[in-house]
Amino acid sequence: MNIKLTSYGGVQEVTGSCHLLNLGGLRILVDCGLFQGGKENYLKNWDDFPFDPQNIDAVILTHAHLDHCGRLPLLYQRGYRGPVYCTPPTSELAKIILNDAHKIMAEKAQRQKLNPLYKEASLKKLYQNLKPINYYQSKQLTPDISFQFYNAGHILGAAIVEIKTASRTIVFSGDIGGQNMPLVKDIDYLKDADYIICESTYGDRRHEGKAERDQKLIEAVKRNTLKNGVLLISIFALERTQDVLKVLNDYYESHLDFKTPVYLDSPMAISATKVYRQNTAYLNPAAQDQLRIDADIFSFPHLKLAKNVKQSKLINQAPSPKIIIAGSGMMEGGRILHHLARYAPDAKNKILFMGYQVPGTFGHRLLNGAFDFDYYGKKVNIKAAIDKIDGFSSHGDQNELLKWLGSFAKPKQIILAHGDLEVMKVFVDKIKEKLGHQALINRRQETLELK
Ligand SMILES: [Zn+2]
Structure with missing residues (x-):
């Protein structure tokens, strides 16, 4: 043949x-x-x-x-x-x-x-x-x-x-x-x-050690709370969101005194997480073991889902400290841009990337030291810290x-x-x-x- x-x-x-x-x-x-x-x-x-x-x-x-x-x-x-x-x-x-x-x-x-x-x-x-x-x-x-x-x-x-x-x-x-x-x-x-x-x-x-990835994320979460800042996590709706939710789930459920709210502001990520919930047979043995004691490993106290635009806008009114998880993962569009415009000019905030940024995307530019960006004709200065965790790749x-x-x-x-x-x-x-x-x-x- x-x-x-x-x-x-x-x-x-x-x-x-x-x-x-x-x-x-x-x-x-x-x-x-x-x-x-x-x-x-x-x-x-x-x-x-x-x-x-x-x-x-x-x-x-x-x-x-x-x-x-x-x-x-x-x-x-x-x-x-x-x-x-x-x-x-x-x-x-x-x-x-x-x-x-x-x-x-x-x-x-x-x-x-x-x-x-x-x-x-x-x-x-x-x-x-x-x-x-x-x-x-x-x-x-x-x-x-x-x-x-x-x-x-x-x-x-x-x-x-x-x-x-x-x-x-x-x-x-x-x-x-x-x-x-x-x-x-x-x-x-x-x-x-x-x-x-x-x-x-x-x-x-x-990649940096996978062993450290969970710890790095939790450290960023804790430091943000101490600084009374906004931690903006740029995320892909598939896998990365669910990975991050699971790490946060494990932390929040074992630290019930930690009350910084987490906003998942992505309808697509919310829908994708449902598919994960319905397909737990395809998850690894460790996740399946955990499911036996925690029926929902993607949901924890102080997690709030923003399904519609109204709920998304309400996040702005919530006081700091807070954590916002939003897409798109390479900042090419999506709700993250609105949050970025609001929170990037403040040095006590942090923008955290969780994955590969294709050259040519806005995410790639930000990660490589962009000082400002255009938001609907308005120049926004970037003073917030910018960081990434590779281990979730x-x-x-x-x-x-x-x-x-x-x-x-x-x-x-x-x-x-x-x-x-x-x-x-x-x-x-x-x-x-x-x-x-x-x-x-x-x-x-x-x-x-x-x-
Ligand atoms: Zn792929």
């Missing part, structure tokens, strides 16, 4: 993941994500697909992050009618993420006088075609082609995809985390693969990526995707040094024959 791989996104970049695998004529698209970060990248989303969506036989979605699922509605709008296979939690989370993205994009398109990327009807078509397949269940696509999902240790529902033909095994890492994540199960280490398409977001660096660092790649016995070829070029170059050298494999960096629209 002739096997060809062509990548159209997530190529020497961390967004827009999209890989087309042609297995002897059966065309499988793995992910169809949104390009993010900066205007130029964002406008790429309106480009034609470099393939005919009607010719795709099946889509396999690794997880619900927008840079992996964000262009799926557009794929339907432009003619795709087939199934989108994903795990059950991904199916639920993708709907929340895509509904929210559609709302934000429609508003943005109106402001910028662009056509919306896709119509609401295309979302509905996609939702009807989401086909949940559980982890470890082999799904036959043709008599000699099947695939199976494994735990990726990244976010709830995230999967590594193993695609098998009679003679070849091809593994897509999707986005992978590692071990000892606060909530999701550890990553699965696979042994057999001929070709591995591996993400490399953090291929050039190591749902992406594995260099060591974790190497460990995962190292578990394969005899790969024919490792192909790197989902990373900045400079990072990938460092990672290629590291793979050679530690594992003795010559990894390849994928290039846009270059077709590789997987012999």
Whole structure:
């Protein structure tokens, strides 16, 4: 069987993941994500697909992050009618993420006088075609082609995809985390693969100790209370929010005299947390143990949810100290911007980032020392402290990526995707040094024959 791989996104970049695998004529698209970060990248989303969506036989979605699922509605709008296979939690989370993205994009398109990327009807078509397949269940696509999902240790529902033909095994890492994540199960280490398409977001660096992450967050929370300040936590609605809620849950429930209110000001994060609550079977054993004594590990005294705009505005009236958790995680929009405009000019406040900031985003600029920003035509000075905690990252660092790649016995070829070029170059050298494999960096629209 002739096997060809062509990548159209997530190529020497961390967004827009999209890989087309042609297995002897059966065309499988793995992910169809949104390009993010900066205007130029964002406008790429309106480009034609470099393939005919009607010719795709099946889509396999690794997880619900927008840079992996964000262009799926557009794929339907432009003619795709087939199934989108994903795990059950991904199916639920993708709907929340895509509904929210559609709302934000429609508003943005109106402001910028662009056509919306896709119509609401295309979302509905996609939702009807989401086909949940559980982890470890082999799904036959043709008599000699099947695939199976494994735990990726990244976010709830995230999967590594193993695609098998009679003679070849091809593994897509999707986005992978590692071990000892606060909530999701550890990553699965696979042994057999001929070709591995591996993400490399953090291929050039190591995260600060995961062991310290909870402590760092609690220290920031305590210090904020002592300073009578506002701690503004910029957050991704998926996984990071639930990780942080769980850490706060553990602290607040064991320190009942600690009364600083925590506001979760993100309808999307509130909805996503519900999916976590309903899918506890997919959480790791430690979280499941805890659930036996604490029925709700995402809820604790002094946590207040702001579901609507009125509740969000009321947060302003609450006296300090207080903690506000809001999105978007890269400060590209969302309620966090209103809070930032209000609280950034005061030096006793703190803005805390909990994850990777794509270059070109406002979050990246802030983290790299921006002095001010424009808020609806008004200049806002930034005096608040700015900090980040990396240990919550749902992406594995260099060591974790190497460990995962190292578990394969005899790969024919490792192909790197989902990373900045400079990072990938460092990672290629590291793979050679530690594992003795010559990894390849994928290039846009270059077709590789997987012999
Ligand atoms: Zn992801």
